[in-house]
Amino acid sequence: MHLGEPHTDDSLATRLNWLRAGVLGANDGIVSTAGLVVGVAGATLDSAPIATAGVAGLVAGAVSMALGEYVSVSSQRDTERALLAKERTELAEFPDQELDELTELYAAKGLTPATARRVAEELTAGDAFAAHADIELRIDPDALANPWHAAGASAVAFTAGSLLPLIAILLPPPGLRVAVTFVVVLLALAVTGALSARLGSAPAGRAIARLVCGGTVAMAVTFGIGQLVGMTVT
Template sequence: MSQHPGEPHAGEMSGRLNRLRAGVLGANDGIVSTAGLVVGVAGASASTGAILTAGVAGLVAGAVSMALGEYVSVSSQRDTERALLAKERTELAEMPAQELDELTALYEAKGLSAATARLVAEELTAADAFAAHADVELRIDPEALANPWHAAGASAAAFTVGSLLPLIAILLPPAGARVPVTFVVVVLALALTGAVSARLGSAGVGRAMARLVGGGALAMAITYGIGQAVGVATG
């Protein structure tokens, strides 16, 4: 998104906050999914090798899945934006007068008088018609289109960081303390990510923390119960 008059660096700041929020949510996904996986395996087996194998496999699979999903999503968005920009270039070349009228109308809709809107539209068109339409009409910055490779890498990295926390927490303690220690570590981590995501989104901190902590605790309880049931059935 491009910045608008009177809001210097607003678009850049918004983009940074969105990327940070996406990173926090990606880390949260890694925490919950890997915690549920390793706690479930720990419920079925005390084997460190089995827990490590399951945890690493879940980390890699999850990171790849997150990266692929983000790559496809951002690529589709980028293709759409490029198509809109190409269409706008064509219209400016073929219908300059109509495009000037359109730009004038857009500024009138923002609250400018007809005369002022026309003057602004004419001056911006003379300076860079394409940039003016991309900004006001499409709300796209042609020089700052999202990079799918960057998005995929950031998503995979965030998921990996989140996954490492429960994986380390369950491997370091003695066998008898693995699940309780992991549970505490994960709950604290989810409370932190909930607070950060709420702050970034200007939402209620308590409610966001309660949702994440409650959901993560429930996921671990369910997978641990399933793991114990499977362990007893196969033991």
């Protein structure tokens, strides 16, 4: 048995989770910015208000996503550090009890009591703290989540998603803006839906349908509200 093997699996799972979070962040950027710019386009044909709203929404959304991830991951890392510190203290003060606990944990995985004891003793002799962090806490002390990385990844993902509807609505002539944006956004949502389904080993059809339908409803509603507001103001 090699103590490093579970870390390899955990690292792969962590990478997949980060990738899935990136896809979802991009999807949030696509939908929220698309709804914003399409809503403004429903109220006016002037490019300046549309661009202003789109850029403001992109920046605000990216900052919000980054801040949320930073706070969330910082809290998670603080909790993990506290658990690791507690484990170090317990190993220093109660080594025998911790050895018994490690034995019980391996026995619970299906090893015979004698084998579990031998494994626990060998791992404790090598690195007791690493052994407990792995089997008891399921934490890799050398691979704690970095809140700055999480914040940056979220901001980049959201920005990348937001740029699609923003570019799609500004480049075409006024009469085609909304139609082009609808097409670009729905295609982008189909792609993110397929990616998220593949990462989650789920059926792609349902994931794509949910995102495409949701995006369609969001843009239709905001466009309708924009038109109502535009008529009221004028």
